[in-house]
Amino acid sequence: MTRFLFSLLLLVSISVSAQQLKSPSEFLGYELGTQFTRHHEVVDYYEYLAESEPDRVKLTVYGKTNERRPLILAYVSSAENISNLETIRKEHLKNTEGSGNSSKAIVWLSYNVHGNESVSTEASMKTIYELLTKKSNYLENTLVIMDPCINPDGRDRYTNWYNQYKNTPFQVDPNSKEHHEGWWSGRSNHYMFDLNRDWAWLTQVESQQRLKMFNQWLPHVHVDFHEQGVNSPYYFAPAAEPYHEVITDFQRDFQTTIGRNHAKYFDANGWFYFTKEVFDLLYPSYGDTYPMYNGSIGMTYEQGGSGRAGLGIVTAIGDTLTLKDRIAHHHTTGLSTIEVSSQNAEKLNQEFKKFYQNKDFKYKSYVLKGDKDKLEALKSLLDKHEIEYGNVSSGSYKGHHYKTGRSGNMAINNNGMVVSTNQPKGTMVKVLFEPDAKLSDSLTYDITAWSLPYAYGLDAIASTSLVSGNTASDVVQNATIGVPANAYAYLFDWNSMKDARFLSALLKKGIRVRKADHPFSLEGKSFDRGTLIVTKGDNQHDSNFQASMSGIITDYQKPYTAASTGFVDSGKDFGSSYVQMITKPKVAVLSGGPTSTLRFGEIWHFFEQQLHYPLTVLDDEYANRVDLDEYSILILPDGRYGNHFSEDQLSKLKNWVRNGGKIIAMGGSIDALDGDKGFGVTKKKFEKDSSENEPQPYKDWERERMKGAITGAIFKTKVDNSNPLAYGYGPEYFSLKLGSSAYEYLDGGNAVYLEKNTDPFSGFAGIEAQQKISETLIYGVENYGRGKVIYMVDNPLFRGFWENGKLFFANALFMVD
Structure with a gap:
C-alpha cells in the first residue's frame, strides 16, 4: 500500500509539473516550427527550464564563440541523478580504468553543428520539454546531456538571413529567394570552418571548448543531428562501410539496435528513411567517429532540408516538406535514442568498460623526432585530447619507418617523443598515428589519410614493441631574455610556424629583418637558407629597438645567436645582395564570387588566429574597382573560377604583376591563370588507355569512377629547398592531395613536385589518378616581369590541421621576393 501511494504521488507530482512547465511554443509566443528561433531565444528557453526545474535540469555555459554567443550544455535527468551528478561522472570514468561500477546510461545529443541545418535546435527544445514531461521515466537511469547549438554564429547567420528574405506567408516554390542563400551561407562558423570536421584537429574555439566538456564525460552514446538535401529521406544508423577496424562488434550491433527502434516509429508514421549508405565511419574528426574512437556509440542523423528548405518547400516529387515535419523527425529519433539507451544501461556500461581493456594493436608505440617547435605543436594537440606522451632522449628504434614507408631504423640523439597505445586513449592514438588506415571500402565520404607524423612534418617509427618514455613535464616558465646591445646582428632560424609568427611580430613592430638566400657559417655555427637576420644598423631609426627585440624574443621564447660581425666564414656577408630585406607585405585576399x-x-583563420598578421578582404562584388597598387600580394583562394576573369580583369592582373605584384593562386584558381590566359602554368593532359574503354555495367559506374579519384591521400614529394618557397624544409615533403587536378612542371621555379612514382604512402588513390598526377607540380614560383605568381596545387592550409604545410604559405608571403 505504501509503495502504491508513493507511485501515485510521484505521478501526480509529474503531472502537476508538466501542467506548469511551458512548452517551447508557449514560452516563445509562436508555434514551434512556424518561425526560426534566434540563438538568444533558445538560450532563454533553456534558462527558463533550468530555473523552473532546478532539481532535474542543470545548465552550464562552457564557452563563447568568436562572435561572443554563449555555448551551453543542459544536463537532464531525475532529481536524484542531478543531485549526484559529479558522483555519476566519476564512477563512469572509472570504467576507462576497469574499476567502475556505474549503472547509469549517459547520452549526449549535439544539435546544429552546421548553422543552416537549423531544424535540430528547434527539435532540441521540443525534445527536452517532452523529457521533462511525458518521457520523464527515461531519466530514472539515464543522464541526457544536450548541446542545443554547437554553432550559434552560423545558426544566427542563417536565421537572420532567412527572416530578412522570406515571403509572408512563406513561399514553398524552390525558386523563391528564401530558398537560395548567398555565398556566405550559415553552414560554417565565424571563420567559415566546418565544425563537423574539426573534432580531432581542434582548430576552432567552439571545438576546443566543447572537447573539454566531452572529455569530462565520454558518454555511452553521442548523436550529431544534421540535415541533407531537400529531396533526401531521413538517414539514421547503422552507418555505411568503411568502418574503421577499431570499431567494436558491439558498437556496430548497437547502432543497428537503435536504428531498428527508430524504424519502428518511422514505419508507424509512414515516414521514409534509409540506413547503411553514404555516411561511413572512418575519418576521425566527425561528430560520430570521434566519439566512436573514445568508446561511445557515435551516430549521425540526417534530415532532408538544410538551408534550402526554409519553413516549407516543394520537393522533386511534389510533396511539401515543412519545418514542422523536420522537427518531428529529429524529435522522434532523439527520444528513441534515449529510450533504447535507458533500456540497455547495464549493457552500455559493460561494453564501455570492455572497450578500454585488452587493446592488442599491431603497433604499440609511435616514436617521433624532428624540429622542437613542431614537436611542441603536436604535444599541444595531444594535451587537448588528454592523450599521454613521453620524452625520449637517445637510442635507435625499429619498426615501420614513415619516411620510407617500410621497415627500418631511426636514431634519436635528442629531442624525441613517444606516444603509446598503452593508455586510456590508446584507440584514439592508433587512429591518429597509424601509418595507413585500413580501408574496407574505397567509397568514402571524406579523406582517407591524416596520420599525424606526416601532418606535423616529423620523422617517426611505428614500433610493435612498447617503448617507454620519460613522462616528466618538460614545460618551463617563460623567462625574460635580454638582448646584448653590442651585437652587430641577431640571427634566428626559420623552420616552423612559430618562427613565422615571430617574424610577423617583428614586422608589425616596425623592426627591419633580412633573410639569407644562401647557407652560411659564422663564428663556428652553420645557418640555413631562410635564416632571419636583424642588424642593429638597419634599425638605428628605432630608439626602442633593444627593448622591442627583447620583448618579442621573450614572448616567443625564441633562441637566437648574437653575431659580433657581418663578415661570414663561408657564404654571403650580411651586406650582400643575397641577404635582402624582407618587405613588410600588404596582403589582400579575394572573397565571394568564384571562391x-x-x-x-x-586563409582568413590562418592570418588572424595563427600568423597574427593583417589581411584585407576584397569581395568579388567590388574587387575590380579596387586599386591593386595599394597591395603587394593578392591571394586567390581555391574555388570554381572557370572564365570568371574578363579579358580586361586579366590584363589588369598581368600589368600589376609585371610591375612587382605577387599572386598566390591556390587550387582551382590556377585554372584562371593557365597558359591560355597568359601565365606560364599548364594543366596536364591525360588520356585513358584505349584498351580500358570497353562498356562497363551501370551497377559498377561508381567504382569505375573511383579509378580517377584521390580521396585525401598522402604522397611523398620532392623539394627544391634552394627555392625561397621551400625555405625551412628538407629534401622531401609529404603532401595531402585532395584530388587529381594536375599541372605540368614550370619552366623554372618548381619548389615541390611529384616525380614518376606516385604510389600514395597513406590513403586511397585510383590507378588512373596516380597516372595523371605523375611528374606534376605541387608548389612553384613563376617570374612574371618584376613580379611573381606562386602556384599552390595542393592546399597547405587544409582544415587548419596540416601543420607541416603552413610554412610554405609563410614563405610565399615573406621569403619569395
Whole structure:
C-alpha cells in the first residue's frame, strides 16, 4: 500500500509539473516550427527550464564563440541523478580504468553543428520539454546531456538571413529567394570552418571548448543531428562501410539496435528513411567517429532540408516538406535514442568498460623526432585530447619507418617523443598515428589519410614493441631574455610556424629583418637558407629597438645567436645582395564570387588566429574597382573560377604583376591563370588507355569512377629547398592531395613536385589518378616581369590541421621576393 501511494504521488507530482512547465511554443509566443528561433531565444528557453526545474535540469555555459554567443550544455535527468551528478561522472570514468561500477546510461545529443541545418535546435527544445514531461521515466537511469547549438554564429547567420528574405506567408516554390542563400551561407562558423570536421584537429574555439566538456564525460552514446538535401529521406544508423577496424562488434550491433527502434516509429508514421549508405565511419574528426574512437556509440542523423528548405518547400516529387515535419523527425529519433539507451544501461556500461581493456594493436608505440617547435605543436594537440606522451632522449628504434614507408631504423640523439597505445586513449592514438588506415571500402565520404607524423612534418617509427618514455613535464616558465646591445646582428632560424609568427611580430613592430638566400657559417655555427637576420644598423631609426627585440624574443621564447660581425666564414656577408630585406607585405585576399567559402575561411583563420598578421578582404562584388597598387600580394583562394576573369580583369592582373605584384593562386584558381590566359602554368593532359574503354555495367559506374579519384591521400614529394618557397624544409615533403587536378612542371621555379612514382604512402588513390598526377607540380614560383605568381596545387592550409604545410604559405608571403 505504501509503495502504491508513493507511485501515485510521484505521478501526480509529474503531472502537476508538466501542467506548469511551458512548452517551447508557449514560452516563445509562436508555434514551434512556424518561425526560426534566434540563438538568444533558445538560450532563454533553456534558462527558463533550468530555473523552473532546478532539481532535474542543470545548465552550464562552457564557452563563447568568436562572435561572443554563449555555448551551453543542459544536463537532464531525475532529481536524484542531478543531485549526484559529479558522483555519476566519476564512477563512469572509472570504467576507462576497469574499476567502475556505474549503472547509469549517459547520452549526449549535439544539435546544429552546421548553422543552416537549423531544424535540430528547434527539435532540441521540443525534445527536452517532452523529457521533462511525458518521457520523464527515461531519466530514472539515464543522464541526457544536450548541446542545443554547437554553432550559434552560423545558426544566427542563417536565421537572420532567412527572416530578412522570406515571403509572408512563406513561399514553398524552390525558386523563391528564401530558398537560395548567398555565398556566405550559415553552414560554417565565424571563420567559415566546418565544425563537423574539426573534432580531432581542434582548430576552432567552439571545438576546443566543447572537447573539454566531452572529455569530462565520454558518454555511452553521442548523436550529431544534421540535415541533407531537400529531396533526401531521413538517414539514421547503422552507418555505411568503411568502418574503421577499431570499431567494436558491439558498437556496430548497437547502432543497428537503435536504428531498428527508430524504424519502428518511422514505419508507424509512414515516414521514409534509409540506413547503411553514404555516411561511413572512418575519418576521425566527425561528430560520430570521434566519439566512436573514445568508446561511445557515435551516430549521425540526417534530415532532408538544410538551408534550402526554409519553413516549407516543394520537393522533386511534389510533396511539401515543412519545418514542422523536420522537427518531428529529429524529435522522434532523439527520444528513441534515449529510450533504447535507458533500456540497455547495464549493457552500455559493460561494453564501455570492455572497450578500454585488452587493446592488442599491431603497433604499440609511435616514436617521433624532428624540429622542437613542431614537436611542441603536436604535444599541444595531444594535451587537448588528454592523450599521454613521453620524452625520449637517445637510442635507435625499429619498426615501420614513415619516411620510407617500410621497415627500418631511426636514431634519436635528442629531442624525441613517444606516444603509446598503452593508455586510456590508446584507440584514439592508433587512429591518429597509424601509418595507413585500413580501408574496407574505397567509397568514402571524406579523406582517407591524416596520420599525424606526416601532418606535423616529423620523422617517426611505428614500433610493435612498447617503448617507454620519460613522462616528466618538460614545460618551463617563460623567462625574460635580454638582448646584448653590442651585437652587430641577431640571427634566428626559420623552420616552423612559430618562427613565422615571430617574424610577423617583428614586422608589425616596425623592426627591419633580412633573410639569407644562401647557407652560411659564422663564428663556428652553420645557418640555413631562410635564416632571419636583424642588424642593429638597419634599425638605428628605432630608439626602442633593444627593448622591442627583447620583448618579442621573450614572448616567443625564441633562441637566437648574437653575431659580433657581418663578415661570414663561408657564404654571403650580411651586406650582400643575397641577404635582402624582407618587405613588410600588404596582403589582400579575394572573397565571394568564384571562391570556396571553406578555402577562403582557412586563409582568413590562418592570418588572424595563427600568423597574427593583417589581411584585407576584397569581395568579388567590388574587387575590380579596387586599386591593386595599394597591395603587394593578392591571394586567390581555391574555388570554381572557370572564365570568371574578363579579358580586361586579366590584363589588369598581368600589368600589376609585371610591375612587382605577387599572386598566390591556390587550387582551382590556377585554372584562371593557365597558359591560355597568359601565365606560364599548364594543366596536364591525360588520356585513358584505349584498351580500358570497353562498356562497363551501370551497377559498377561508381567504382569505375573511383579509378580517377584521390580521396585525401598522402604522397611523398620532392623539394627544391634552394627555392625561397621551400625555405625551412628538407629534401622531401609529404603532401595531402585532395584530388587529381594536375599541372605540368614550370619552366623554372618548381619548389615541390611529384616525380614518376606516385604510389600514395597513406590513403586511397585510383590507378588512373596516380597516372595523371605523375611528374606534376605541387608548389612553384613563376617570374612574371618584376613580379611573381606562386602556384599552390595542393592546399597547405587544409582544415587548419596540416601543420607541416603552413610554412610554405609563410614563405610565399615573406621569403619569395
